[in-house]
Amino acid sequence: MSGRDLSKIVHVERMCFEGDAAWDRRDIRLFLKDKASRILICETGSQLIGFMFYRVGSDSFQLWHVAVHPDYRHQGVATELVNTLAGEMCESKMCRQRITTVVPSSDTSSLRFFDKLGFRAVSIVDGVVTSGDEEAYVMLLDPVREPMYIHRLTRYFREIALE
Numbered sequence: 001m002s003g004r005d006l007s008k009i010v011h012v013e014r015m016c017f018e019g020d021a022a023w024d025r026r027d028i029r030l031f032l033k034d035k036a037s038r039i040l041i042c043e044t045g046s047q048l049i050g051f052m053f054y055r056v057g058s059d060s061f062q063l064w065h066v067a068v069h070p071d072y073r074h075q076g077v078a079t080e081l082v083n084t085l086a087g088e089m090c091e092s093k094m095c096r097q098r099i100t101t102v103v104p105s106s107d108t109s110s111l112r113f114f115d116k117l118g119f120r121a122v123s124i125v126d127g128v129v130t131s132g133d134e135e136a137y138v139m140l141l142d143p144v145r146e147p148m149y150i151h152r153l154t155r156y157f158r159e160i161a162l163e
């Protein structure tokens with residue numbers, strides 16, 4: 001990733017997350033040191049409008065940050081980022097994988113956002129996301145079972161079935 005891309009991501013991070021929750025260049029470099037780490041970005045022209053940090057695990061994809069520039073919200077950008085990941089999972093024959101994320105229980109807007117995308121809370125953990133011991137929900141999306149993804153993913157299943 002170029003230094004310019006990194007600067008754009010840090011800029012959007014600051015608009016999307018408060019205080020220490022916004023990652024700086026060092027945090028992002030540290031995240032990317034893990035070979036399983038990926039960043040998917042969405043741009044219009046030279047403007048970075050959204051991105052998603054995630055890790056490819058052995059049986060799931062773990063979402064870290066999903067962020068969309070405030071000027072471009074409620075236009076489906078974040079939904080498209082998650083859809084793209086679900087599509088990539090199937091293209092790379094990992095259809096049986098799930099997407100997980102951890103959301104603090106007080107972050108009601110993120111909970112609503114992930115709920116709208118079909119994520120379901122499957123367990124509760126303490127002190128994982130925020131400092132202190134705030135409860136957080138482990139949320140899981142199983143694209144294969146979620147009705148809103150089934151139609152979209154059908155073509156990937158067909159492509160795989162043809163091989």
Ligand SMILES: CC(C)(COP(=O)(O)OP(=O)(O)OC[C@H]1O[C@@H](n2cnc3c(N)ncnc32)[C@H](O)[C@@H]1OP(=O)(O)O)[C@@H](O)C(=O)NCCC(=O)NCCS
Pocket residue numbers: 016017064065066067068069072073074075076077078079080108109110112113114116117
């Ligand atoms: C959450 C966020 C990524 C959503 O991005 P977006 O591109 O606006 O999301 P979408 O347009 O794909 O939204 C899909 C649906 O999710 C729900 N949703 C989106 N943002 C929401 C919010 N802030 N509060 C409650 N529900 C929300 C809505 O139902 C929305 O559908 P609608 O616009 O038809 O009502 C964006 O608001 C953001 O960057 N927030 C700050 C960072 C953050 O909290 N990230 C999530 C945790 S890592």
